[in-house]
Amino acid sequence: MVNSNGQITRSQGDPTPLAGGRASALRQEARTATGAAGGTHTGALAARRLDPRVSIVILILINAAAFAPRLVIGQIAMVALSASVAVWCGRGATALRWCMAYAAVMVAGYAFLLIPNGIAASFATMVVTVRCVFCVGMFASTMIATTRVGELACALQRAHLPRHGIIALCIALRFFPTMAGEFRAVAEAMRVRGMAITPKSVVSQPVRVMENLLVPVMSRLSIVADELSNAAIVRGMDSSRPRTSYYDLSLRAADVTFLVLFAAVAAVLILSRAGVIA
Amino acid sequence: MSGRDAAVEFREAGFTYDAAGEPSAHGVSLAVRPGECVVVTGPSGCGKTTLARMVNGLVPAVYAGDRAGDVRVFGRSVADWEMDDLSCAVGSVFQNPRSQFFNLDTTSEIAFGCENMGVPRDKIVARVDATVRVLGIEHLLERDIRALSGGEKQLVAVASVHAMEPSVFVFDEPTAALDVRAMLRLRDVIVRLKEEGKAVLVVEHRLWWLAGVADRIALMRDGAVVSDLAAEEFSRMPGAERERLGLRAWDIARVAPRTAAPNDLASSGEPVLSTRGLAVRYGKRGTFVVKGCNFDAQAGCAVALIGRNGVGKTTFARCLAGLHAEAAGEVCVDGTALSARDRAGRVFLGMQESGYQLFSDTVEGELRLALDARRRHDGGDACPTDDAAIVDAKLSDFGLERFRGRHPLSLSGGQRQRLAIAAGMLQGARVLVLDEPTSGLDLANMRRIASQIDALKEQGCCIVVITHDYEFACATCDEIAHFENGRIAERFDLTPSNAPRARALFGFG
Numbered sequence: 001m002v003n004s005n006g007q008i009t010r011s012q013g014d015p016t017p018l019a020g021g022r023a024s025a026l027r028q029e030a031r032t033a034t035g036a037a038g039g040t041h042t043g044a045l046a047a048r049r050l051d052p053r054v055s056i057v058i059l060i061l062i063n064a065a066a067f068a069p070r071l072v073i074g075q076i077a078m079v080a081l082s083a084s085v086a087v088w089c090g091r092g093a094t095a096l097r098w099c100m101a102y103a104a105v106m107v108a109g110y111a112f113l114l115i116p117n118g119i120a121a122s123f124a125t126m127v128v129t130v131r132c133v134f135c136v137g138m139f140a141s142t143m144i145a146t147t148r149v150g151e152l153a154c155a156l157q158r159a160h161l162p163r164h165g166i167i168a169l170c171i172a173l174r175f176f177p178t179m180a181g182e183f184r185a186v187a188e189a190m191r192v193r194g195m196a197i198t199p200k201s202v203v204s205q206p207v208r209v210m211e212n213l214l215v216p217v218m219s220r221l222s223i224v225a226d227e228l229s230n231a232a233i234v235r236g237m238d239s240s241r242p243r244t245s246y247y248d249l250s251l252r253a254a255d256v257t258f259l260v261l262f263a264a265v266a267a268v269l270i271l272s273r274a275g276v277i278a
Numbered sequence: 279m280s281g282r283d284a285a286v287e288f289r290e291a292g293f294t295y296d297a298a299g300e301p302s303a304h305g306v307s308l309a310v311r312p313g314e315c316v317v318v319t320g321p322s323g324c325g326k327t328t329l330a331r332m333v334n335g336l337v338p339a340v341y342a343g344d345r346a347g348d349v350r351v352f353g354r355s356v357a358d359w360e361m362d363d364l365s366c367a368v369g370s371v372f373q374n375p376r377s378q379f380f381n382l383d384t385t386s387e388i389a390f391g392c393e394n395m396g397v398p399r400d401k402i403v404a405r406v407d408a409t410v411r412v413l414g415i416e417h418l419l420e421r422d423i424r425a426l427s428g429g430e431k432q433l434v435a436v437a438s439v440h441a442m443e444p445s446v447f448v449f450d451e452p453t454a455a456l457d458v459r460a461m462l463r464l465r466d467v468i469v470r471l472k473e474e475g476k477a478v479l480v481v482e483h484r485l486w487w488l489a490g491v492a493d494r495i496a497l498m499r500d501g502a503v504v505s506d507l508a509a510e511e512f513s514r515m516p517g518a519e520r521e522r523l524g525l526r527a528w529d530i531a532r533v534a535p536r537t538a539a540p541n542d543l544a545s546s547g548e549p550v551l552s553t554r555g556l557a558v559r560y561g562k563r564g565t566f567v568v569k570g571c572n573f574d575a576q577a578g579c580a581v582a583l584i585g586r587n588g589v590g591k592t593t594f595a596r597c598l599a600g601l602h603a604e605a606a607g608e609v610c611v612d613g614t615a616l617s618a619r620d621r622a623g624r625v626f627l628g629m630q631e632s633g634y635q636l637f638s639d640t641v642e643g644e645l646r647l648a649l650d651a652r653r654r655h656d657g658g659d660a661c662p663t664d665d666a667a668i669v670d671a672k673l674s675d676f677g678l679e680r681f682r683g684r685h686p687l688s689l690s691g692g693q694r695q696r697l698a699i700a701a702g703m704l705q706g707a708r709v710l711v712l713d714e715p716t717s718g719l720d721l722a723n724m725r726r727i728a729s730q731i732d733a734l735k736e737q738g739c740c741i742v743v744i745t746h747d748y749e750f751a752c753a754t755c756d757e758i759a760h761f762e763n764g765r766i767a768e769r770f771d772l773t774p775s776n777a778p779r780a781r782a783l784f785g786f787g
Binding site for chain 2 (some may be wrong): 044045148149150151153167170171173174177178185186188189190191192193194195196211212215216219220223224227228229230231232233234235236237238239240241242243244245246247248
């Protein structure tokens with residue numbers, strides 16, 4: 001894992017040669033300290049992850065192949081591959097949940113087909129649509145959970161995307177969890193104030209519920225946005241200097257393997273849609 | 279005062295924000311030398327944050343206004359610095375650890391500033407390694423930031439700035455969200471920064487943690503530095519004088535609980551709140567955060583719930599307030615066991631951000647909402663009908679009459695907090711659980727909350743306060759409950775004779 005310049009590359013949980021002397025040894029200690037505990041250590045990052053560029057390409061492949069309904073077997077293969085990526089990244093439990101959800105969607109789809117009326121048919125269409133995009137969501141969840149923002153930025157920089165676009169993307173990734181947290185906090189505050197959101201309140205006073213939820217969230221978000229932008233300025237986010245990266249991305253065997261497998265399945269699905277394969 | 283050797287130097291400096299009539303700072307002369315730590319303190323609104331912004335360039339980059347005098351960083355006026363160069367020379371750490379992150383993992387975050395500044399990769403790697411070694415936070419590398427405690431987040435923020443290798447550090451109320459142990463940890467970090475020859479400027483309310491590391495203390499009032507004392511001189515200042523200046527404690531060992539008169543209400547009768555064998559966990563298979571917890575609290579009594587960060591105090595409080603269902607055991611209010619759903623609204627949780635808890639467009643309307651909520655769960659006839667009179671009475675109890683027509687979100691933090699508590703009482707809650715009510719408050723505001731709690735006690739409320747603020751606990755709490763291993767491990771009255779034990783549990787050495 002020492003590249004041509006003699007620099008240490010990203011370790012991805014493999015034993016790193018201690019080429020960098022004490023500094024990298026320390027980093028290695030930190031890595032094994034968190035890595036050893038695997039997913040159970042609170043806040044430990046995924047031990048293994050795909051190269052962000054590979055993740056993006058795979059996501060595009062899945063999207064391209066999403067609506068090829070003739071080959072259910074191909075779709076199942078996609079889901080199985082996505083599951084194996086998740087397992088490889090140390091997210092076995094999540095993978096299992098997604099697979100169970102997929103099975104449920106499959107069963108629901110066939111069940112609706114058994115009922116011969118128009119309403120059931122429209123539900124069946126909906127379920128089929130969900131089934132088609134299912135894999136996109138499944139792979140994206142693994143990607144978002146395991147990709148480092150810094151690595152993603154590095155990948156995009158290499159693709160020569162404009163600096164402001166990259167930074168906007170990084171902040172968006174960070175902002176969604178923040179926003180979700182703010183909404184949760186306000187919903188809880190409503191319960192504390194004895195005005196919990198219930199199905200009844202949503203139906204009878206939808207505007208009131210929305211207002212109670214949105215006004216505090218917006219005011220909080222504007223504070224967070226101000227604080228974030230101050231922190232951004234003093235950390236050189238607006239700097240005119242060309243951006244660099246801590247990470248040095250390099251494709252690894254696992255990256256290539258998964259890429260080839262996904263590409264193969266996607267090719268089969270796309271060709272089948274085009275009618276090349278029956 | 280002056281001299282070429284100063285890293286930061288204010289020369290008769292002042293600033294007036296565009297929207298404001300009065301200058302927020304004026305005639306400030308102050309110097310920070312390399313290897314020196316200068317603390318700027320003073321009551322809320324005295325202009326100390328403006329001072330920090332004048333050094334790190336946020337004035338005028340973000341905040342427009344009129345500048346007066348001169349602020350020099352390494353002999354060069356801030357106005358003459360390129361923002362990029364200034365950001366590399368002056369590192370800033372802010373108050374809220376939650377809102378200074380751009381990445382979701384710690385390693386990327388520490389490297390982030392260097393990446394923006396275009397530092398070559400091998401140098402970034404070396405700097406990140408050096409930073410975590412100097413700050414002693416190797417264990418924080420490669421972690422999910424969202425899973426870190428507030429104190430750990432603040433250390434990552436310091437590390438991220440440190441990696442940019444600035445010569446000056448500006449801390450703007452860095453401990454507002456930290457517990458005692460995290461504050462002591464931050465003190466160690468500042469000691470290390472000084473050893474490296476960095477100039478450190480700390481803007482802060484809470485002072486005790488800076489004893490031993492601060493070299494000079496500058497007191498601000500109404501935008502001006504009224505005195506600039508060596509730390510030794512400051513430590514000799516009599517307590518009464520310090521309080522007159524509106525400053526928080528310097529020497530924690532001298533802060534003593536008041537000798538409370540035995541409270542008649544407290545000693546008699548059934549507890550208002552009690553839990554039996556309470557167990558709480560996250561998810562169906564998660565580990566228990568609270569297990570076998572027995573706790574009770576009397577009317578007219580304030581209990582300080584203390585314990586390390588992340589030990590489960592907040593989860594316990596959320597369960598009391600009905601936001602998290604118990605896995606086993608029961609919570610009784612006035613002798614009746616209530617389900618989590620029924621507790622919501624009856625056990626009032628005062629959140630750290632009271633802005634979340636206010637939903638009306640006027641202060642008065644907020645209290646009417648509370649009365650409506652009470653009617654909904656008690657039935658129409660269970661409570662008195664003269665709304666206007668009740669609302670008026672509460673407004674005057676809480677000193678909010680003047681604001682009755684204002685929008686709640688236009689109030690100051692302390693006023694919002696009072697309004698939220700008033701609403702909680704009107705909706706029929708006799709049990710109030712307050713989560714860190716004094717984080718980031720100066721002496722006057724801390725005292726105001728303490729006297730508010732005293733008033734609530736007299737009205738027969740039962741109060742549980744989660745706090746890391748020993749000075750505040752001494753000002754108003756009657757008992758200490760130490761939360762550890764999922765239950766109350768220790769409980770005693772907070773009296774002068776128990777003070778040493780209380781200090782130890784708060785985390786003071």
